[in-house]
Amino acid sequence: MKKNNCKYIFVVGGVISGVGKGITSSSIGLILKNRGLSVTAIKVDPYINIDAGTMNPTEHGEVFVLSDGDECDQDMGNYERFLDINLTRINYMTTGRVYQKVIERERNLEYKGKCVQVVPHIPFEIVNRIKKAGVNAKADVVMIEIGGTVGEYENILFLEAARMMKIENPKDIIFVMVSYLPTPSKIGEMKTKPTQHAVRTLNASGIQPDILIARGETSLDEKRKEKISFFCNMQPDRVISAPDVESIYDIPLNFEKENLSEKLCEILGATCRKPEPKVWDKWKNFAKHAHNGKEVVKIAMIGKYFETGDFVLSDSYLSVIEAIKYSAYMQNKKAVISWLNSTDFEKDKNKLKDLKNYDGIVVPGGFGSRGVEGIISCIKFARENKIPYFGLCYGMQLLVIEYARNVLGLKDANTREVNPDCKNIIIDVMESQKELLKNNLYGGSMRLGAYPAILKKGTIALNSYKTDKISERHRHRYEVNPFYITDLEKKGLVFSGTSPDGHLMEIAELPKSKHPFFLGTQFHPEFLARPLSPHPLFSAFIKACITKKK
Ligand code: GLN
Numbered sequence: 001m002k003k004n005n006c007k008y009i010f011v012v013g014g015v016i017s018g019v020g021k022g023i024t025s026s027s028i029g030l031i032l033k034n035r036g037l038s039v040t041a042i043k044v045d046p047y048i049n050i051d052a053g054t055m056n057p058t059e060h061g062e063v064f065v066l067s068d069g070d071e072c073d074q075d076m077g078n079y080e081r082f083l084d085i086n087l088t089r090i091n092y093m094t095t096g097r098v099y100q101k102v103i104e105r106e107r108n109l110e111y112k113g114k115c116v117q118v119v120p121h122i123p124f125e126i127v128n129r130i131k132k133a134g135v136n137a138k139a140d141v142v143m144i145e146i147g148g149t150v151g152e153y154e155n156i157l158f159l160e161a162a163r164m165m166k167i168e169n170p171k172d173i174i175f176v177m178v179s180y181l182p183t184p185s186k187i188g189e190m191k192t193k194p195t196q197h198a199v200r201t202l203n204a205s206g207i208q209p210d211i212l213i214a215r216g217e218t219s220l221d222e223k224r225k226e227k228i229s230f231f232c233n234m235q236p237d238r239v240i241s242a243p244d245v246e247s248i249y250d251i252p253l254n255f256e257k258e259n260l261s262e263k264l265c266e267i268l269g270a271t272c273r274k275p276e277p278k279v280w281d282k283w284k285n286f287a288k289h290a291h292n293g294k295e296v297v298k299i300a301m302i303g304k305y306f307e308t309g310d311f312v313l314s315d316s317y318l319s320v321i322e323a324i325k326y327s328a329y330m331q332n333k334k335a336v337i338s339w340l341n342s343t344d345f346e347k348d349k350n351k352l353k354d355l356k357n358y359d360g361i362v363v364p365g366g367f368g369s370r371g372v373e374g375i376i377s378c379i380k381f382a383r384e385n386k387i388p389y390f391g392l393c394y395g396m397q398l399l400v401i402e403y404a405r406n407v408l409g410l411k412d413a414n415t416r417e418v419n420p421d422c423k424n425i426i427i428d429v430m431e432s433q434k435e436l437l438k439n440n441l442y443g444g445s446m447r448l449g450a451y452p453a454i455l456k457k458g459t460i461a462l463n464s465y466k467t468d469k470i471s472e473r474h475r476h477r478y479e480v481n482p483f484y485i486t487d488l489e490k491k492g493l494v495f496s497g498t499s500p501d502g503h504l505m506e507i508a509e510l511p512k513s514k515h516p517f518f519l520g521t522q523f524h525p526e527f528l529a530r531p532l533s534p535h536p537l538f539s540a541f542i543k544a545c546i547t548k549k550k
Contacts, residue, residue: 006134007141007172007268010162012209013149014179014198019215020251021178022075024242025145026082027252028176031261032141033083034252034279035272040137041079041091042130042144043072046154048096054443057316064319065473065527066092069449074318075145081322081530082252090133095154098125119160126161140270150177151201159205166207174267177202177209178242181216181224190216192227199232210267211260212239219243238263247290249531252283286531289329297333297545299324300358302340302378304371320364320392323529327538333546342371345378352381360388360517360545363395365475365524369418376402383510388517388544390537393476396520397427400480400488400508407491408484417478428481437477447474451499453506453523459496460519461507464540470497472506472523479522480505497521517544 011025022043029039049055052063053071064077072092080087102125106116134142146162148155166173179195199209212234214220220228220241229236240258245251255261256275265272303317321337328335338358345351355361361382363375375395379402382389391399397415404413404426412419415427429437436445452471455462462468482503485495492514497507509519521537529535 005169005172006131006139007174007270008130008134008165009141009143009174009176009264011143011145011176011178012155012159012202012207013146014177014202015149015182015194016180017149019178019180020242020248021145021147022078023082023248023251024176024178024213025075025143026078027255028260028264029079029141029143030082030252030283031255031275032264032272034275034283035261035265036276037140037270037272038138039083039141039143040085040133040139041076041083041087042133042142043075043079043092043147044126044145044155044158045073045092045094045147046152046158047094048099049094050096050100051092051094051444053446061315062318063475065448065475065524067450067473069444071444071448071475073147074315077319077322077527079143084530084532085137088136090129090136093126093129095157098122098129098157101125118157120164122157123161123164126158127165130161130165141268150198150205156205159202159207163206171269174211174264175202175207175209176211176213178213178215181214181220183217190218190220190224192224192231195228196231208233210234210238211263213242214239215242215244217244247287249283249287249290253287282532286329289332290325292332295333295546295549296336297328297360297542297549298358299335299337299545300340300355300361301337302342302345302361302363302375303366304342317364319524319526319529320362322531323526323535323538324362324542326529326531326534327542330534330539331542331546333542335542340378342374342378345374346371349377352377355381355387356385358387359549360390360541362541363389363391363398364526365393365395367394367417372398372415372418376405380406383515383518386515386548388541388548389515389519390517390541391520392526393474393522393524396508396522397476397478397480399518399520400493400505401426403488403491403493403508404484407493408487410484415478424484426481426484427478429477430479433477446477449473451523453497454500454502455507456494456496456498459494459507460509460512460517460540461496461537464536466536472521472525473527474523476522480508516548517541 011021013021033039051071052073062074063071064074067086068088070089146155146158179198181190183190225236225239228239324335375398401413404410410424412422413424413426414422416425416429450471450473455468494509495505496509506522525535525537
């Protein structure tokens with residue numbers, strides 16, 4: 001692209017939430033990146049929380065952690081995975097964050113005696129942050145996804161900021177609305193009216209969409225395209241059909257079937273090259289694998305953040321699911337993941353034998369005492385029955401506790417998080433965390449973000465990574481208690497990854513001669529798994545699952 005100003009694409013939602021604004025933003029970013037533009041992305045969450053770190057995953061979905069330690073919305077993970085980039089704190093914005101900054105500025109006399117008001121000072125701060133994200137990333141295009149749906153009180157100030165940017169630089173701003181067209185079963189016809197209302201509501205904020213992504217169970221036919229075009233003041237070719245798909249990785253390909261990147265470049269007046277066939281082919285190939293995996297690997301995920309009312313929510317572990325899938329696709333397999341509630345294993349010990357039906361078991365991150373005993377009995381079962389086991393963060397800490405209890409014979413072994421009064425605290429609170437916890441300073445205060453680790457020779461860890469220096473993202477307050485390390489090692493547990501100073505245990509595993517795959521990481525490898533470069537530890541785990549199946 002000719003070097004001109006940065007372009008900004010706002011993505012807003014109409015009718016209902018949860019119809020894929022995040023995936024739409026990621027996919028638009030990808031098709032533009034594929035045309036030679038450098039793209040970054042911002043997620044706006046209109047809630048008051050400073051970040052997603054203090055929210056229960058069943059409330060908000062997964063807490064995604066960036067390299068710089070920001071605890072943010074799961075959509076940030078989608079952006080990193082689709083665009084294959086690393087984002088930073090400036091790419092994530094909440095109402096709380098914006099107000100906090102404005103108030104801080106006011107206290108610092110930065111407004112030079114002016115009366116500081118919700119309008120214009122809050123939208124001004126939002127605009128500042130959007131522009132800064134573009135500058136920091138040296139981006140040609142910034143995707144900005146505004147959470148929630150239009151008409152909600154909460155996101156009004158963000159829309160106002162977008163409107164202000166449009167007035168300032170009309171040629172550099174595009175509005176994309178992702179709307180939903182229901183097909184009520186009793187009527188059997190796709191209805192455009194809710195979308196018409198949504199566009200009118202957006203119009204009331206002074207904004208006209210340039211592109212409308214028409215989400216629905218099925219494709220949009222010409223008749224409805226024309227109807228939307230007529231009532232929403234848009235050319236029919238700017239209304240893009242976006243039916244439900246089997247795999248989210250088809251969405252960029254579907255957008256290109258409608259020449260979306262060309263249309264966007266045309267509106268922005270950006271000159272971009274034709275899609276790069278090599279890059280595009282790689283994505284196509286990957287997306288194809290998502291359908292083709294012939295054989296299935298059956299993975300049991302044991303956790304507790306699944307249930308919301310009568311529904312099961314897998315969003316809490318989104319990155320883990322994607323990481324498993326990428327490694328399975330790469331090995332021509334399809335991963336089928338079952339959600340097992342850890343508390344069920346506490347109620348009924350007989351359930352444990354059902355684990356034999358799976359090729360592998362994953363215990364993802366978690367907090368608190370609920371379900372912990374159930375998880376520990378599953379880990380014991382996996383160890384004794386040689387079922388591949390992969391523990392992530394809490395899943396690693398509980399692996400070490402299981403080993404201490406059942407191999408070292410320390411029957412009361414536990415983590416301070418669950419039982420601070422037990423004699424053998426195998427997992428203890430980190431020194432740096434003590435003062436924070438005493439003062440109730442919970443927000444953004446865990447050991448967060450990327451830290452380096454060193455790997456030991458002859459281990460599964462080193463064989464998988466193929467390098468002895470790694471960097472992975474963390475989110476925890478507790479660690480393996482150094483007091484027990486020698487005893488655990490004597491009994492065969494290998495700490496194959498440690499912090500460079502050797503104080504912090506980052507990976508625990510059993511040698512391959514004793515178990516096909518029994519490994520846990522103090523960090524969260526799932527945050528670095530990308531579609532075109534699956535994570536080496538997930539790939540090693542899936543490989544072990546496939547071997548077990550045979
Ligand atoms: N609750 C554990 C800790 O704080 C593990 C955290 C996690 O799994 N992310 O250390």
